[in-house]
Amino acid sequence: MTQEELQALVEQVSLDSFGKAFRHRAVFNARLKTTGGRYHLNDHHLDFNPAMLQHGQEVFVGIIKHELCHYHLHLEGKGYQHKDADFKALLAKTGGSRFAPSVTKKVTVQRYQCQNCNTVVERRRKINTNRYGCGNCRGKLLWIDTRTLVR
Template identity: 55%
Template sequence: MDDRELQKVVEKISITSFGKPFRHKAVFNSRLRTTGGRYLLRNHNIEINKKYLEQLGERELVGIIKHELCHYHLHLEGKGYQHRDLDFKWLLKKVGAPRFCTKLPDAPNKRSFQKVLLYECIKCHLRYKRRRKIDTRRYVCGKCKGTMVKVEEFMME
């Protein structure tokens, strides 16, 4: 399948599932790694990860297209088009689109153990687990506004 065929498929799905035309471009983007597709707000185009078609087939591709078309149509109508919005969740359910795409079979597994940093407030002794390092000169305790210090660094599953 090439970009022209993808454009036709997206236009067809838009009419059949949503009853509205798709008037912008749909293309494959080989640079997408962790997502099945994306809707671009600035130009209303849709980009699809071709690996999903190659590895998981047309059924998964149709689900990704429906998902991106939900973003597209809701954004153009001025409704809630983000994943957390009720309009988006409702439309996904109505057209039978998945909320998230399936993980690719050849995708590298995340490490089972990850570094965790433990910070403690000097004032109230509240502890915070973080995966990323924080600047203790800028950030303070959310409970009492006390100074934070790094206590420990360990590996966690």
């Protein structure tokens, strides 16, 4: 999905679900890691996490509705924060998502094994096996392999 397609989708969802026009910018922001989107109070534009597209169109539209609830309530001078009753009521009325789904992350780990007690140690960073030893028995660690985990 391009920036123009995102802008058109946000404008369409705003008209269909809220009956109001969206008159600001909607952009993708790849720096968002744990959230689905963000509403900026100062210039009223919306940022969206492009990784949320992997969960499907329906989930992404729910995230758009969530951010549009912040947008429309703030411009009307009503309670736009998550804790406010106005926000909760409008979110329930429009069918927006309360939480964004988690984004799976790939993590590379280095695996070491102790020569004495056979304990396996996983670390994200490589360690100097001449300097560091096993935490259980102080034995010598040997590098086994590098693995990529999905968390």
